[in-house]
Amino acid sequence: MEFEPVIGLEVHAQLKTDSKIFCSCSTRFGSEPNSQTCPVCTGMPGVLPVLNTRVVEFAIKLAITTGSKIAKKSIFARKNYFYPDLPKAYQISQYEEPFCSGGHIEIQANGGWKIINLTRIHLEEDAGKLLHPEDNDTHGKTKIDFNRCGVPLIEIVTEPVITSPNEAYLYLTKLKQLLVYLEICDGNMEEGSLRCDANISIMEKGSEKLGVKTEIKNLNSFRGVEKALEYEFERQKGLILNGEKIIQETLLWDANKNIAIPMRSKEEAHDYRYFPDPDLVPLWIDEKWIDKIKSQIPELPKDKKLRFIKQYGLSDYNAEILTTTKELANYFEETVKYCKDFIKASNWIITEVLKILNEKKIEINDFNVSSKNLGTMLKMIEDGIISGKIAKEVFEYMTLTGKSAEEITKEKGLIQITDLEQISKTIDVVLKQNHNEVLAYIDGKEKLFGFFVGQVMKATKGKANPKIVNEELRKKLNSLK
Numbered sequence: 287m288e289f290e291p292v293i294g295l296e297v298h299a300q301l302k303t304d305s306k307i308f309c310s311c312s313t314r315f316g317s318e319p320n321s322q323t324c325p326v327c328t329g330m331p332g333v334l335p336v337l338n339t340r341v342v343e344f345a346i347k348l349a350i351t352t353g354s355k356i357a358k359k360s361i362f363a364r365k366n367y368f369y370p371d372l373p374k375a376y377q378i379s380q381y382e383e384p385f386c387s388g389g390h391i392e393i394q395a396n397g398g399w400k401i402i403n404l405t406r407i408h409l410e411e412d413a414g415k416l417l418h419p420e421d422n423d424t425h426g427k428t429k430i431d432f433n434r435c436g437v438p439l440i441e442i443v444t445e446p447v448i449t450s451p452n453e454a455y456l457y458l459t460k461l462k463q464l465l466v467y468l469e470i471c472d473g474n475m476e477e478g479s480l481r482c483d484a485n486i487s488i489m490e491k492g493s494e495k496l497g498v499k500t501e502i503k504n505l506n507s508f509r510g511v512e513k514a515l516e517y518e519f520e521r522q523k524g525l526i527l528n529g530e531k532i533i534q535e536t537l538l539w540d541a542n543k544n545i546a547i548p549m550r551s552k553e554e555a556h557d558y559r560y561f562p563d564p565d566l567v568p569l570w571i572d573e574k575w576i577d578k579i580k581s582q583i584p585e586l587p588k589d590k591k592l593r594f595i596k597q598y599g600l601s602d603y604n605a606e607i608l609t610t611t612k613e614l615a616n617y618f619e620e621t622v623k624y625c626k627d628f629i630k631a632s633n634w635i636i637t638e639v640l641k642i643l644n645e646k647k648i649e650i651n652d653f654n655v656s657s658k659n660l661g662t663m664l665k666m667i668e669d670g671i672i673s674g675k676i677a678k679e680v681f682e683y684m685t686l687t688g689k690s691a692e693e694i695t696k697e698k699g700l701i702q703i704t705d706l707e708q709i710s711k712t713i714d715v716v717l718k719q720n721h722n723e724v725l726a727y728i729d730g731k732e733k734l735f736g737f738f739v740g741q742v743m744k745a746t747k748g749k750a751n752p753k754i755v756n757e758e759l760r761k762k763l764n765s766l767k
């Protein structure tokens with residue numbers, strides 16, 4: 287029997303608004319615990335929540351770009367449960383009449399595009415945060431930070447159509463890219479702005495019947511999601527092959543031990559006693575509002591990528607990488623304003639620039655070589671002022687000092703030697719010093735040509751223009767034959 291996984295993901299994304307979803311408390315991350323709370327978000331009796339319009343606008347943006355059907359009317363519901371991080375003992379969410387349904391996100395897998403269908407996108411509020419400090423003064427007690435209560439979230443739920451852990455990874459990457467492009471979520475997983483619960487079942491290859499699923503929580507990186515799903519796929523397969531049954535349950539991923547630990551048997555919707563929140567009116571969204579927001583949507587990653595391929599002649603691969611973020615794409619477009627060879631510029635950014643960003647763990651906006659400085663340096667290669675090899679050296683100084691290529695080449699005397707006379711003289715010296723090799727060359731050992739080029743370059747500390755060196759050298763050696 288051959289099995290394949292069936293995966294559905296539920297992602298909670300924190301919307302990047304300044305204030306919370308139903309009150310005016312700040313959403314800023316990292317503030318003093320419980321400094322950003324009020325009677326509304328802590329659920330005091332008699333308060334009235336008021337919906338933040340920005341939250342809805344952000345959600346509409348995502349709905350438009352994923353092609354989800356926005357409901358004219360949606361309802362906020364109370365999802366009741368008791369937990370210390372939830373002072374109201376209910377979370378305001380959406381249940382039967384969500385914000386929107388359907389839609390899709392495209393991923394690039396196995397050399398083609400695959401459509402991941404969405405079930406729904408809905409709005410809800412976040413709960414607080416429990417801290418379990420290990421210091422002495424708390425004596426094993428738990429602390430609660432309510433700053434997060436009422437922070438706006440959208441939940442994006444996929445259909446069970448993802449068919450491998452890697453596809454789940456690719457989907458999450460694309461979703462995050464979209465959210466960040468739209469500037470509606472900062473995508474920061476460490477700060478909890480993006481969280482994912484992964485549902486997985488297995489079935490025999492080719493079957494249509496869904497198996498019993500488990501849900502994995504506590505996933506704090508996209509690679510972690512992939513790993514956890516691989517683990518759970520193997521575990522379920524083992525159970526089935528052993529003749530055992532899968533029980534529907536929630537598991538907690540332990541990223542240190544790479545195992546999933548059972549947390550609780552799965553709760554059902556009726557356990558939450560959902561009912562419409564009597565304090566909130568239905569949310570009505572008209573076409574005019576949608577159209578207005580449509581006009582504010584920026585160029586999306588896929589369109590940008592296709593444009594880069596067409597406009598700059600980039601490969602699919604280069605265009606994909608350069609459009610990973612809007613900032614990187616802008617950097618490329620700014621760079622090529624100063625030089626002509628778009629492909630070379632794209633390669634430079636992908637190999638040299640990204641290498642440094644990875645090493646330093648910084649973003650392109652924090653990189654101290656400006657697009658103008660990079661573009662101007664590339665232009666100097668194009669104009670034969672510096673060689674490609676010298677350029678690497680120049681670039682290294684640029685990254686260290688933030689200075690321009692012109693300044694550095696002047697300071698370090700790195701300008702390429704294009705002076706014919708100077709090169710010619712150097713060649714003469716090299717040929718004289720390597721008399722035996724010259725004789726061997728004349729005798730037919732043509733391979734030595736490269737050796738001579740190398741010697742000339744060495745004598746000029748790599749600064750001679752290679753093209754001129756080649757031409758001159760050939761002329762001189764031919765005349766000796």
Ligand code: ADP
Binds near residue numbers: 294295
């Ligand atoms: P629940 O009520 O348990 O939260 P939902 O029907 O809301 O379940 O689905 C939650 C997520 O689980 C969705 O992403 C959905 O695609 C996925 N899912 C549902 N059934 C299965 C299944 N049999 N196997 C894998 N994933 C599933």
Ligand code: MG
Binds near residue numbers: 296
């Ligand atoms: Mg669910």
Ligand code: ZN
Binds near residue numbers: 309310311325326327
């Ligand atoms: Zn508040």
